[in-house]
Amino acid sequence: MDSSSESPRKPTLPPGAKAPTMPPGAKAPTLPPGARPPAGPPKPGASGDGAGAVSRQDFASDQDVRWCPGCGDYAILATVQRLMPELGIPRENIVFISGIGCSSRFPYYMNTYGMHTIHGRAPTIATGLKASRPELDIWVVTGDGDGLSIGGNHMIHLMRRNVNLQVLLFNNQIYGLTKGQYSPTSEAGKITKSSPYGAIDHPFNPIALVLGADASFVGRSMDRDPKHMKEMLKRAHGHRGASFLEIYQNCNIFNDGAFFQYTEKDTKPERAIFIEHGKPLVYSGGTKGLRLEGFHLETVDLDGGAWSASDCLVYDETSYELASIVGRLFRRDDMPQPFGVFYAKERTTYEDALHAQIAEIRGKAGKGRLEDLLHAGDTWEVA
Amino acid sequence: MAEKTIERLSEATILFAGDSGDGMQLTGSQFTLATAFAMNDLATLPDFPAEIRAPAGTTYGVSGFQLHFGSVDIRTPGDEVDLLVAMNPAALKVNLSRVRKGGTVVVNVNAFERRDLDLAGLKVSPLEDGTLEGYHVIPVELTRLTREALAHTELNQKEIDRSKNMFALGLSLWLYSRPIEPAERWINKKFARKDSIREANLQLLRKGYHFGETTEQFAVRYEVSPAKLPPGKYRAIQGATALALGFVAASERSGLPLFYGSYPITPASDLLHSLSRYKQFGVMTFQAEDEIAAIGSTIGAAFGGSLAVTGTSGPGVALKTEAIGLALIMELPLVIVNLQRGGPSTGLPTKTEQSDLLQAMYGRNGDAPIPVVAASTPGDCFEAAYEASRLAVKYMTPVMLLVDGYLANGSEPWPIPDTATLPDFPVSFTTKPNHEQDGAQVFLPYLRDPETLARPWATPGTAGLEHRIGGIEKQEGTGNVSYDPVNHERMTRLRAEKVDRIARELPPLPVYGEESGDILLVGWGSTRGSIEAAVDRLRARGRRVGAVHLRHLNPLPADLGDVLSRFGAVVVPELNNGQLVRILRDRFVLPIRPFNLVQGRPFRAGELVEHVEGILDGKAG
Incomplete structure (x- = not known):
């Protein structure tokens, strides 16, 4: 399998894959939602045997992509489609499963097996499929409303069970498909159609939520950094267990610029910190860092001579304690927002335990015979 | 002494x-x-x-x-x-x-x-x-x-x-x-x-x-003295156990691995308990975090090619409603067992009732028909489970299997079936493209079998048949998202027609007692014993009474109308406030009489006898 990251024929589109063409805070495109989107990549021929699936095009379905032009979802789709050939998984063994919402249209655009299901329930359907077909490579695509509001219960149970699959949570901090109500990740005070005087809800920090549910892989990336996103997707895929990847995704129609402070080049160095295992937590082009003072993080200036990178916290993604501290850095004006792998530590997966138990019982009792089962217990003959 | x-x-x-x-x-x-x-x-x-x-x-x-x-x-x-x-x-x-x-x-x-x-x-x-x-x-x-x-x-x-x-x-x-x-x-x-x-x-x-x-x-x-039961080997069996055995038998005969997703609820938990013990049969049991996750997991397992079953009681079915609709439009095989209890809401959790029939028939958004099958005795739960599984797979549809608390907990002597006599349960997964389009071989996930109208079952792992299904209306054939109004009407009718066609394979409806006469009792589910005992007593008193008991409630047997027409009056005894009677009146536009008991207990045969004699004597007078 070709592992080079670039496919020979680079598609001219989609738009989101490129650096944003608009400055931070720019006005949303005037095209209405549902307007004809830009043409997709060339349609693949029906490849039939599945063996030749080595390029990005092989993973694009023949369906027109129907997200709003300029939506961050395009970049995520493009990045996922680009990553697929690198993973070396036969296309027929890949399944994308989603719930309801803008992000959940994702499976229709992947030329793999897929299910676009009902609101919030993708984790349950994915669990049943993975439990019964452990060899399949399963991706759950969800959003902040789908995955954390109506499907919040399933999300935490998926994490605690540690079903070996990837959850991509596209967080745009708004309800898009229902046209602009606040979501469980919207900031308090947010003015939306359903909160004209400001949202009074306290928002979730998805990273802290899934850490609390004992997720074994927790990461965060952003739509406008395809390189980082691809790396995170790859890490999530490589992790054996339930991988949770939050992806900040701009909704240019209802919540434009929600993450621009972290994603746009003017502010990104100051406002975002990229955490890496075994490396000190530095940002702002190496001029600033985070050091641990007791249980708290504090920002230190690395240019002033008082502190150096060696004083900064060296990140350990296998430490639940560090993940809890760094994962709780959330929307702080005085601190950067962390991106990267917060936590990665493998433990037994649900489907492994399920099938190990079946194998163990079969090893002891032998493969069951229906006749024996029907005739089990106290029986008697009537002549 | x-x-x-x-x-x-x-x-x-x-x-x-x-x-x-x-x-x-x-x-x-x-x-x-x-x-x-x-x-x-x-x-x-x-x-x-x-x-x-x-x-x-x-x-x-x-x-x-x-x-x-x-x-x-x-x-x-x-x-x-x-x-x-x-x-x-x-x-x-x-x-x-x-x-x-x-x-x-x-x-x-x-x-x-x-x-x-x-x-x-x-x-x-x-x-x-x-x-x-x-x-x-x-x-x-x-x-x-x-x-x-x-x-x-x-x-x-x-x-x-x-x-x-x-x-x-x-x-x-x-x-x-x-x-x-x-x-x-x-x-x-x-x-x-x-x-x-x-x-x-x-x-x-x-x-x-x-x-x-x-x-x-x-x-x-x-x-x-010993009863004169037909010769054979017997065991005492509870309905919940018979259900579990029926699903294992269906799994063995179809060659499909059995996946059971469930959330504990009275009186369905015993089914989960039974199946969770059958690991040597490769049975996968999943105790979900809630009722919705339970059915969600089975939808996933069904997509993957398992014999997928979920069990619950009425309140749980209410929670599963949206997911049943999803399985229906995705046309995946699934059995939903409803071990009914007294309702509404929490109702009478440990008492029996037959009040979820209309929920089974109509309790979903949209025009959403699914086959409905009912068990009639504890031992019959075995055959009913097998039949529900077989129909689900053959017609690629969720099937509702109605049982109730009395059947689940009750016991009777059960002649152990000879597995060789079980109906055939063939399964064929689609492994190759099923259509030629512009000279190319393609796979159309919604291309239907002309006989059953079932769509093909192609599971992940099958190269070349990658496809997407979902809850949005499907374009006929391709299964692609379609908002076309004419297509929607056609798909709605096709889904209904598919369920209706099951009636074509139903055997003639056996009539208990008189083949024609003054009164026909029409029952379903756990009332069978009471109804047939009442028919025996009434006939012993010279009354011209017969009974039919419906295994299939949707679709109804094609010859039911003919049977109804052979009797002067039709009475539908039910442990609810009148549900099958409404379905029958709607279908046959006849003055069918209800007889209802809603006390969380089965009918006594004597109550039925008294009621029927009251009608007959009222008529005579």
Whole structure:
């Protein structure tokens, strides 16, 4: 399998894959939602045997992509489609499963097996499929409303069970498909159609939520950094267990610029910190860092001579304690927002335990015979 | 030792009643087992409160187990009780009305102290105030005898008192000349590693048995001859167990791995318990975080090619509704078992009812028909589970299997089926493109079988057939998202037509009793025994009455209309406020009469007889 990251024929589109063409805070495109989107990549021929699936095009379905032009979802789709050939998984063994919402249209655009299901329930359907077909490579695509509001219960149970699959949570901090109500990740005070005087809800920090549910892989990336996103997707895929990847995704129609402070080049160095295992937590082009003072993080200036990178916290993604501290850095004006792998530590997966138990019982009792089962217990003959 | 008179009975009904903590369910099930070994036909009705341990001695903590057995065909748990074993005043108060006049009442007299009477809300002891006049009362010092028997053991007072049901069991086994060995075997196995408890239980069981022999209180001992059941090998089976076996059989015969996703709920949990033990059959059981996750997991498993089943009760079906619609539009095979209980809402969790039929038929958004299949006896749950599984896979649709609490908990002797006689269960996964388009071979996930209208089942892992399905309306053939209005109407009609076509393969509807006559009783589900017992009695009185019992409620059998037309009047007895009757009136536009009981218990055959005679005599007059 070709592992080079670039496919020979680079598609001219989609738009989101490129650096944003608009400055931070720019006005949303005037095209209405549902307007004809830009043409997709060339349609693949029906490849039939599945063996030749080595390029990005092989993973694009023949369906027109129907997200709003300029939506961050395009970049995520493009990045996922680009990553697929690198993973070396036969296309027929890949399944994308989603719930309801803008992000959940994702499976229709992947030329793999897929299910676009009902609101919030993708984790349950994915669990049943993975439990019964452990060899399949399963991706759950969800959003902040789908995955954390109506499907919040399933999300935490998926994490605690540690079903070996990837959850991509596209967080745009708004309800898009229902046209602009606040979501469980919207900031308090947010003015939306359903909160004209400001949202009074306290928002979730998805990273802290899934850490609390004992997720074994927790990461965060952003739509406008395809390189980082691809790396995170790859890490999530490589992790054996339930991988949770939050992806900040701009909704240019209802919540434009929600993450621009972290994603746009003017502010990104100051406002975002990229955490890496075994490396000190530095940002702002190496001029600033985070050091641990007791249980708290504090920002230190690395240019002033008082502190150096060696004083900064060296990140350990296998430490639940560090993940809890760094994962709780959330929307702080005085601190950067962390991106990267917060936590990665493998433990037994649900489907492994399920099938190990079946194998163990079969090893002891032998493969069951229906006749024996029907005739089990106290029986008697009537002549 | 007094010489006892032996009286031969053709049938008898016994009811064990006591506190929830008195072990009445266990006593009843052990008596059932012994009765099965005595080769009687039987039917049981466990009846217990929803509370696990309601305050001891109160009427709401009373738990009962009724068993009807005999040498004749036994179809119901018995209209009237011949022997009531009452462990305390509350049990007596709650159940005395079920005992026939002249029936026997065994009471634990040690439990009739002032405090016991107060707990039961009784001012005067029913042993003294004439309440029991007309009954044959046998006072037994159950508590004292138990304590005396176990005085020398290392068991504490609480453990000793808790064992007194074994004394009652032994006594009852003696009274009806049942073998004691099955209960002994059970005790030996159950308490294999608890020597003192095992010995105490065995001792009490035998003590009770011998007490009957030695006491002067029993002048008569009963014998019930073996029933003339068709020859073969039998076992006593509960409905919940039969369901589990039916699904395992369907899995084995179809070659599909069985996946069962469920969330604990009364009275469906026993199905989860049973299936979770069958790991040697490769059965995958998933205890989900909620009802929705339970069905969600089965939808995923169905997409992957498993025989996917979820079980619940009415409130759980309500939660699963949206997901059933998803399975329906995605056209994936799935069985949803509804072990019905009294409703609405939490209703009567431990009582039986048939009030979820309209929910099964219509309880989804959109035009969303699914096949509905019902089991009619505990043993029949096996065949019903098999049939529901077979239809789901053959027609690629979710199927609702209606069972109820009475069937799930009740037992009967079950002729163990020969697996070779089970209907064929062929499964063919699609592995190649199924259509030619512009010279290319393509796979169309919604290209239907011309006969059944089922769509192909192509599972992940099949190269070249990658496809996406979902809850948005499908374009016919391609399965692509389609908002086209004409396509939507066509798909709506195709989905309905697919379910309707099942009627083509249904066998002729057997009529019980008269093939034509004055009154036809139309039933479904657990009322079968009561209805057919009533038909027998009515015909014995010269009434021209017949009955049909519907296994398939959607679609209805094609010949049902013809059967209805052969009778002067049609009555639909149901344990609800009138549901099948509405479906039949809608379908046949006939003046079909309801007969409803909504008391959380099965019909007594006598109630049906009385009702039908009332109609017939009203007509005659």
